[in-house]
Amino acid sequence: MKDYSGFLFALSQAPTDLQKARKTPRQARSSATVETIFAATIQVLLGPGPGALTTTRVAKRAGVSVGTLYQYFPNKQALLYAVLQRHLSAFADAVDVAGRELAGAPLEKISQGLVVAFLEARTRDLDASRAIYRLADELDTEVLLTAILQRVRSAVTQLLSSAADARFSDVEAVAQMLCAALSGATRTVLERAEAGSLDVLRIELPVLCHAYLEAASRRPSQATAAAV
Amino acid sequence: MKDYSGFLFALSQAPTDLQKARKTPRQARSSATVETIFAATIQVLLGPGPGALTTTRVAKRAGVSVGTLYQYFPNKQALLYAVLQRHLSAFADAVDVAGRELAGAPLEKISQGLVVAFLEARTRDLDASRAIYRLADELDTEVLLTAILQRVRSAVTQLLSSAADARFSDVEAVAQMLCAALSGATRTVLERAEAGSLDVLRIELPVLCHAYLEAASRRPSQATAAAV
DNA sequence: ACCTGAACACCGTTCAAGT
DNA sequence: ACCTGAACACCGTTCAAGT
Numbered sequence: 001m002k003d004y005s006g007f008l009f010a011l012s013q014a015p016t017d018l019q020k021a022r023k024t025p026r027q028a029r030s031s032a033t034v035e036t037i038f039a040a041t042i043q044v045l046l047g048p049g050p051g052a053l054t055t056t057r058v059a060k061r062a063g064v065s066v067g068t069l070y071q072y073f074p075n076k077q078a079l080l081y082a083v084l085q086r087h088l089s090a091f092a093d094a095v096d097v098a099g100r101e102l103a104g105a106p107l108e109k110i111s112q113g114l115v116v117a118f119l120e121a122r123t124r125d126l127d128a129s130r131a132i133y134r135l136a137d138e139l140d141t142e143v144l145l146t147a148i149l150q151r152v153r154s155a156v157t158q159l160l161s162s163a164a165d166a167r168f169s170d171v172e173a174v175a176q177m178l179c180a181a182l183s184g185a186t187r188t189v190l191e192r193a194e195a196g197s198l199d200v201l202r203i204e205l206p207v208l209c210h211a212y213l214e215a216a217s218r219r220p221s222q223a224t225a226a227a228v
Numbered sequence: 229m230k231d232y233s234g235f236l237f238a239l240s241q242a243p244t245d246l247q248k249a250r251k252t253p254r255q256a257r258s259s260a261t262v263e264t265i266f267a268a269t270i271q272v273l274l275g276p277g278p279g280a281l282t283t284t285r286v287a288k289r290a291g292v293s294v295g296t297l298y299q300y301f302p303n304k305q306a307l308l309y310a311v312l313q314r315h316l317s318a319f320a321d322a323v324d325v326a327g328r329e330l331a332g333a334p335l336e337k338i339s340q341g342l343v344v345a346f347l348e349a350r351t352r353d354l355d356a357s358r359a360i361y362r363l364a365d366e367l368d369t370e371v372l373l374t375a376i377l378q379r380v381r382s383a384v385t386q387l388l389s390s391a392a393d394a395r396f397s398d399v400e401a402v403a404q405m406l407c408a409a410l411s412g413a414t415r416t417v418l419e420r421a422e423a424g425s426l427d428v429l430r431i432e433l434p435v436l437c438h439a440y441l442e443a444a445s446r447r448p449s450q451a452t453a454a455a456v
Numbered sequence: 457a458c459c460t461g462a463a464c465a466c467c468g469t470t471c472a473a474g475t
Numbered sequence: 476a477c478c479t480g481a482a483c484a485c486c487g488t489t490c491a492a493g494t
Contacts (some may be wrong), residue, residue, distance in 0.1 A: 022400060055487060065461060066488080067459065077372045097360060177435075179416075181436060185405070200401045200405060204402065208409060212439045
């Protein structure tokens, strides 16, 4: 019987293990170390690329030993997970802020503002964003992404409920559909590097967003009763 | 100087290398081997899971040795790439077929049909689809995805141009936006395993699709002139 | 309280030897 | 013309030893 313990450990990482650092830094010195490791991870991602993202390389770039890295992150996935988490939280924050600013506005303004907020949030640090998102599917990000999606979706639900000139028979479903279209469309563009496709999005997305919201608010209430 | 040749080879795989098998099977026996390897890959993906997807394990499952696997695929990525390619081609085929069937119909019917085609195509073999898409970002799928997107987009462009009751000032941009929203929304749902979200999509997506197409066809022609 | 880095099991890939 | 599987370099992770 061979010793698979290390391997199985790596495979069985439940999201719980991924979400928290192995050890919370208690001294200024060590929390600085964590910051340095985060920065080094992104640098390696942008420089040598995702294929060259090894724990040893990140540690070297950060100026620490591998052992130190593993003091704060139980495994490589946890490190990447933490990087992704930071990024997504910033995104959800941006949607929250936009929601508060747009509350009570008419649909037209809400559509415009929402699209701008989405595009702006996901276009900041474009290269880093691309690299980080590309990493997302290598991890078990189910839990994290679901949580972020929930935050964004409820912010949008609240915003839609507050609209000055519309009522929705099933705000939840409309918010879900809108978030899926917005984030999906944004993501599709982020992943491909096509020049100009961002411009198309900037013009077309508000049209799509507004047209859908108008149609959804005009609709009689039993239409979506069957949906969750 | 250490020997990095193996490592660098693996890193530097250009899409060209990923797209074709190292050796084209010439005998019935060997093309059957390739089929078996494909099947084994999906089985491992669905059974032990993506974390356990090693070339050795795939080979064992397929009943061949690793060496044999490497006779047909230059590396692990190429294998996964081929699996993804098959899947995406089937998807593009489905959109093509739908486009031909719907040509000349009114917008309302086109919207409905397009959504059904998208959902149906991406819901067939749902588990395998999920597993395969989750793999996509680990590979360098830029070229492949762009090509498939192009096929789908031009099928949609043609379809929209054929609409019985509408003209678009910038069909290309509208098709691009529509494809981004459709595939993005579909993907978002596929990735999360939320119960009922597929039902929401089935009801809301045609509404969104139709509302946007109506709005876009009513729009004066200079609106999207600046976009590519 | 934090850091180091050699050591270990595993993985991707090759290639000499087989049918 | 195709297959085999031991061998090799590299990677993730650990842990005894240091400050």
